[in-house]
Amino acid sequence: MAAEPPRRLGRGLDALLQDYAVPEMQEAPVAPQKPQTALIATVHPNPRNPRREFSGEELEDLAASIRAHGLVQPIVVRPKPDTPDEFEIIAGERRWRAAQRAGIHEVPITLLEVSDREALELAIVENVQRSDLNPLEESLGYQALIEEFGYSQGDLADVIGKSRVHVTNTLRLLKLPEKVRDHLRTGKLTAGHARALINTVDPEKLAEIAIAKGLSVRDTEKLAQKSDEPDVKSGMRSREKDPDTVALERELGDRLGLLIDIRHKADGKGEVRIKYRDLEQLDMLCQKLKV
Incomplete structure (x- = not known):
C-alpha cells in the first residue's frame, strides 16, 4: 500500500x-x-x-x-x-x-x-x-x-x-498478560501502574498486590523494581547500604528527578543505575546528560 x-x-x-x-x-x-x-x-x-x-x-x-x-x-x-x-x-x-x-x-x-x-x-x-x-x-x-x-x-x-x-x-500495554489487561480495562489499574509491570517476571502477581494494597504508581514501580532484584547478581551482594551511599543516591535522585541505585562490589568497583519509568523520563535524562 x-x-x-x-x-x-x-x-x-x-x-x-x-x-x-x-x-x-x-x-x-x-x-x-x-x-x-x-x-x-x-x-x-x-x-x-x-x-x-x-x-x-x-x-x-x-x-x-x-x-x-x-x-x-x-x-x-x-x-x-x-x-x-x-x-x-x-x-x-x-x-x-x-x-x-x-x-x-x-x-x-x-x-x-x-x-x-x-x-x-x-x-x-x-x-x-x-x-x-x-x-x-x-x-x-x-x-x-x-x-x-x-x-x-x-x-x-x-x-x-x-x-x-x-x-x-x-x-x-498490549505486552501485558490478559489478566492484567482486564484490570486495566475495568479501571482497577491505571496506565501508569500497568507500564510499571510490563517488564517484570510475574506481572499478574504484582498487579494483584498493587490492587489489594491500593498502591500508588510510584509504589508499584518500587514493587516492580524490588521483585526483579536477586540477592546476588553479577558478583554484587545485596547488603544494607551505608548512610553516605543512601544520602548520595537521594542527592543524585533529587537532581535528576529519577530513582538512583548505587551498588558496590567487594573489590571497590560498582555501578550507578538510573531508573526511568517511561520513555518521557528517558528523554528527559538524555537531555540533562547532553547539557
Missing part, C-alpha cells in the same frame, strides 16, 4: 466538521451535509470502534437527559457499506445507546463520506480527546491503524495529535 502523508486530526471532530473539504483531508473531498434525521433502527455501531466499555449508570443518566431535552448533538455517521439507506456510527455511539434507552425512534445525524481508515481515525481522535477510551481501548485502536493501514508510530502520533512517546507507551 502506498504511503500517504499523515493528516493532523488532533484538533477534534468539531473542527473537522467545519473544514472537512480541505484538500489534504482526502483525495475527493466531500463537505458534510447539514444535520438531518434518521430512524434509530437504521443507525448501527461501528464494529471497529475502539471504545468497548459503556457505563450503564452513565447511559441511564444521559437517557434521562434525552427524555427531558431530546438529543441535541447529532450522531456523526457514514453510509453503511453495502447497505443502502442505513448508517454506521463514526462518533456518538454512547448517545445512540442512550437514545435507545430513552425510547427515541429518530435521531439527528451528520453524514460524512469517509473511508474505513478515516472513520477509524476520527473515532480514535474523538474518543481520546473526550477521554472516553480506557488505556487498553486506546492501545487497540492505535494497533488497528498500524496493522491495517500501515502507519508508523511517528505518523500515527501526527495524525492523532499526540506525542510519539505517548503512542509508544500506550502500545506497550
